[in-house]
Amino acid sequence: MKVIVDKGIKSIQEIISLLKGFDGIELKFFNSSDIKNSNIKDADILLVRSTVKVNELLLTGTNIKLIGSATSGIDHIDTDYLKNNYIKWFYAPGCNALSVVNYVMSSICFLKDEGMFDLTSSVGIVGYGNIGKKLKTALDYFSIKNFIYDPFLNFNFLVDIEQIKSCDLITLHVPMTYKTEFPTNNMIDVDFLDDIQGKTLINTSRGGIVDESKLINLKNTNYISDVWINEPCPSNEIIDFALLATPHIAGHSINGKINGTIMLIDFLQSYININDDQKKLNLEVIKNFITSEDKDIQSKRDIANYNKEYDIKLESEIFKTKYINSDTSNKKNIFEEIRSKHFPRKDIEI
Numbered sequence: 001m002k003v004i005v006d007k008g009i010k011s012i013q014e015i016i017s018l019l020k021g022f023d024g025i026e027l028k029f030f031n032s033s034d035i036k037n038s039n040i041k042d043a044d045i046l047l048v049r050s051t052v053k054v055n056e057l058l059l060t061g062t063n064i065k066l067i068g069s070a071t072s073g074i075d076h077i078d079t080d081y082l083k084n085n086y087i088k089w090f091y092a093p094g095c096n097a098l099s100v101v102n103y104v105m106s107s108i109c110f111l112k113d114e115g116m117f118d119l120t121s122s123v124g125i126v127g128y129g130n131i132g133k134k135l136k137t138a139l140d141y142f143s144i145k146n147f148i149y150d151p152f153l154n155f156n157f158l159v160d161i162e163q164i165k166s167c168d169l170i171t172l173h174v175p176m177t178y179k180t181e182f183p184t185n186n187m188i189d190v191d192f193l194d195d196i197q198g199k200t201l202i203n204t205s206r207g208g209i210v211d212e213s214k215l216i217n218l219k220n221t222n223y224i225s226d227v228w229i230n231e232p233c234p235s236n237e238i239i240d241f242a243l244l245a246t247p248h249i250a251g252h253s254i255n256g257k258i259n260g261t262i263m264l265i266d267f268l269q270s271y272i273n274i275n276d277d278q279k280k281l282n283l284e285v286i287k288n289f290i291t292s293e294d295k296d297i298q299s300k301r302d303i304a305n306y307n308k309e310y311d312i313k314l315e316s317e318i319f320k321t322k323y324i325n326s327d328t329s330n331k332k333n334i335f336e337e338i339r340s341k342h343f344p345r346k347d348i349e350i
Contacts, residue, residue, distance in 0.1 A: 001272065002026045003045040006035060006052060009070045010257035015265060015289055019282045021274035040064065045271070047264060050076045059087070066271060070260035072096050072130075072251060075176070075206075092263035094130035096256030098347045100204050101134045102306060103250035104171050105348070107202055107224050108144075109307040110244065116200065116222065117169060119144055124167030127174035127205070128153055135173065137350045142303055151182045165192070169200040176206040190214040196221060200243075203227055204250040212238045226250040232335035236324050244316040247323075247339040255347040262286055300348050310345040 005012060007029045016027065030039065032051045040046060040062050047068045048054060054067055055078040067089040069077060074091055082089050111117035123139055125132050128150040139146045148157065149164045164170055174184045188201070188210040200222040203210050207229040215223060216237055224244040228234030231248060239245045265286070269279050319338050326334045 001045065002028065002043045003047065003268075004035065004040050004043040005029050005047045006032050006049050008032050008049050008051065009047060009264065010254070010261050011289070012047070012070075012261050012265070015261065015286060018285050018289060019265075021269065021278045021282065022272075025272060037062065045268070047268070048076075052076065054078060054082075054089075056081050059085070066090075068264045068267060070095070070257070070264045072260070073175075090264075090267045092260040095259035095263055096251030096253065097130035097134050098350065099251045099253035099256035100131045100173070101138055101350070102253060102310065102345070102347050103204060103226065103246075103312070104135055104202055105138055105303070105306040106310045106312040107244060108169070109303055110313050111169070111200060111222075112303070113307070121168040122146065122166075124149065124164035124170040126150075126161075126164060126170065126172045128155075128158070129173065131173040131204075134350055135171070138300065141300060141350070165195045167199070169202065170196060171202040172205045172209055174205050174209065176208060184209050186211050188215075193218055193221060200224065207231060207234065216241050232339075233331040234335075239320055239323055242316075242320075244312055245320050245323075246312065246315055247319055247335050247342075249315075249339055249342040252339075252342050253345050253347050258290060262290075300350060305348055309348060310343060315343060 001024065003025060005027060007013065008031070013029055016022065028043070032049060035046070035048065035052050037058055037060065042063055044063055045066045045068065046064050047070070049069070050071045050073065052058070053076050059081070064087060067077065067082060067087060069091040071091055072093050072095050077089060079089065108117055119142065121144070123144055123146040125135055125146055125148045128148050132148060132150070136146055136148060147159045147163055147167060149159055149161050172188070177184045185208055190211060193211070193214055197218060197220050201210070201224070203225040205227060207227045212229050212235070215221060222243045223241060225242050226246045226248055228238060269282065322338060323331065323334050
């Protein structure tokens with residue numbers, strides 16, 4: 001069995017080299033840019049990151065039977081094509097949920113330092129999935145009043161969208177959907193934006209959830225965003241407009257990436273039928289590896305720790321300056337370069 005692995009998957013080469021049970025498995029490690037149809041013809045399994053587009057162009061004529069992605073999202077995977085061609089797939093939902101929470105908390109810490117938020121301000125959370133749940137826990141810890149909207153759930157503490165609009169800060173944690181009962185594409189439209197003028201909106205979900213053109217015209221909403229329409233070439237106007245702008249790195253903490261790697265390896269072990277006893281031994285090896293890599297997780301006892309661990313203001317300033325001043329032909333390179341050089345940061349445990 002031949003497995004093609006993206007070298008960019010955090011520590012995957014080092015971890016697999018320490019594990020037992022992979023006898024007879026041929027592992028080939030490629031840079032993302034080299035994962036092309038011509039290089040994977042005879043492979044059985046393909047393990048990727050979000051930078052690899054998994055579709056007919058990549059897979060046609062190959063022997064691939066399983067796709068694994070060390071990511072919490074699947075925008076880069078044509079799941080319909082996989083289904084129609086009987087190719088199994090898996091991903092790592094929730095692997096970087098805490099990373100995104102830390103990004104939001106770093107944003108709040110920045111706003112607090114700038115006098116735009118205090119601990120009596122209220123936060124509206126749109127979406128109560130992996131991220132929304134962890135964010136509520138963090139906000140509750142600091143006694144920051146928060147309200148949650150999720151039309152797909154039926155908990156008695158949930159509120160309607162109008163109450164979310166009344167909050168001082170609104171943060172989005174929903175997938176991009178189109179043909180559902182409550183589609184999120186363009187969910188934050190001109191009417192919504194009219195109702196939250198003068199407030200703060202944080203978007204770590206997907207660019208198309210917010211109507212950027214209407215947002216720019218309103219001028220007086222504080223917009224913090226990590227995601228953009230037309231990535232990796234968003235408009236100069238929306239980057240310049242945003243109070244804080246970052247190149248899709250909210251989930252890119254060291255811990256989040258390692259979590260995705262571990263979930264991917266765990267599924268791979270099951271797929272190739274490594275027995276339970278060996279999987280338990282491998283799990284201990286992985287735990288020891290993580291412990292050696294991650295010695296200094298900060299405490300959440302002080303909200304300022306979020307700013308100490310990750311300086312979101314500095315990253316925004318670097319991104320804005322380089323991106324806005326770059327030639328149109330070089331926008332993509334600048335976006336991806338800054339994304340790849342994102343400051344190493346560890347999650348603050350909740």
